[in-house]
Amino acid sequence: MTAHPKSHPADDPTPPASANGSDLHLDLSPHGSRRTALAQALREAVRGGRLVAGTRLPPYRSLAADLGVARGTVADAYAELVAEGWFTARQGSGTRVAEGMPVRPVRPAAGPAPVPRAHRYDLTQGKPDPASFPRGAWSASARRALAAAPADAFGPGDPRGRPELRRALAEYLARARGVRTDAEHIVVCAGFANGLRLLAGLRPRDWAVEAYGLPFHHGILAAAGVRPYAVPIDGDGARTDALPARARTVLLTPAHQFPTGGPLLPARRTAAVEWARSTGGVILEDDYDGEFRYDRKPVGALQGLAPDRVVYAGSLSKSLSPALRLGWLVLPEALAGRVVAAKGQRESWTSAVDQLTFADFLDSGAYDRHVRRMRHRYRARRDHLVAALARRAPQVRVTGIAAGLHAVLDVPPGTESSALAAARGAGLLLDGLSEYRHPSAGDRDEISRQAPREGLVVGYAGLGDRGFAEAVEVLAGSLGALGTASGSLRSL
Structure with missing residues (x-):
């Protein structure tokens, strides 16, 4: 191997390849010498802003192994750029990008100019207070959950969701919402919208929906080819006596009709269940705002009246944060296997770490305390x-x-x-x-x-x-x- 003078920068005896230093992607020109091509590629990386001032360059043994060039080629290119002022070299700190190098500004791709936000205050619905997220309690649950997690929690896992969370959800939903289920009939999903997409792809195309609801949900059903029938709404929620016989699925918000408000009357709940049983239909219960009640007694889940006819759907988007993308479906036995198959073995999953954390959050009572606060x-x-x-x-x-x-x-x-x-x-x-x-x-x-x-x-x-x-x-x-x-x- 050719000997190199002591003036070469970053001449440390560290192991080659990826054992030390940062990865660096460089495209070397096929023309000219390898040293010249490497020096030019490094200059372009600095000019283009990919290597910013102070960035430590990989040891030249590592970069040589990554690029498939001789160690001396990298050492010579580094020395050339140090001499030109692009890099600095100091014993013990390696080779770094020098301060004050010319950087070519990145021009954004052509497109429409962004529309300025003219509002001062955002009063749109559906957003919990982001500053109230319980960071301390959530962090404590995350630490406990990670310490106790089995090794298989970091593998592919079960498309139904982590068993720890499904067990905790079954207990919480039975206690707080009157849901009748077990862990085997719960499927964890990435929020209510994800669950709605899964069901829209499985159920027949004839659906009944409330005359008022989220346009986003209407769009999901339309994209799935659903033929909707709008059920009239009054001060007591959906007119379930007007559910059409031709529908096979009905989407309801019985705890708090969205957006008009008000719970579904007991007589109308009974009518919805009778409709499902007489037609063989399924009710999708969106438990929207079920946790937040102020001037009335708790309203239990419709699912408790007919677990074999109602899919209960919930999420953390209002009670904790929409950023968690964590929801669940409580399914009748006849639908559970089909939903798991539609979900697939790899897609539409929520982070296992978030699932384990929420399971601890439920078990520790932190979720109840947060909701009450x-x-x-x-x-x-x-x-x-x-x-x-x-x-x-x-x-x-x-x-x-x-x-x-x-x-x-x-x-x-x-x-x-x-x-x-x-x-x-x-x-x-x-x-x-x-x-x-x-x-x-x-x-x-x-x-x-x-x-x-x-x-x-x-x-x-x-x-x-x-x-x-x-x-x-x-x-x-x-x-x-x-x-x-x-x-x-x-x-x-």
């Missing part, structure tokens, strides 16, 4: 919203606030557009109620023959306390400025 906090925000509107915009009727993370502000007929424009003009980001009406619903309710409701959907959970207080004053002022129609505020 947030229930008090969200109730205080709801009360603040109601009081501010009663004081400054008494013509607005506040509904759907006995549970959940949002309120519907019913406005006088023909004023939704102007009320929405006034709120958005004041810097508030929120939605009109009409945006949640299902596309298949007619211009008038088929049963009551009344025109659709008009209103604003206002989330009161996503902002911090100070930002929310400011946003509520802005909202009340913008609605109060619209004038006072007859009637006064009523909160239901």
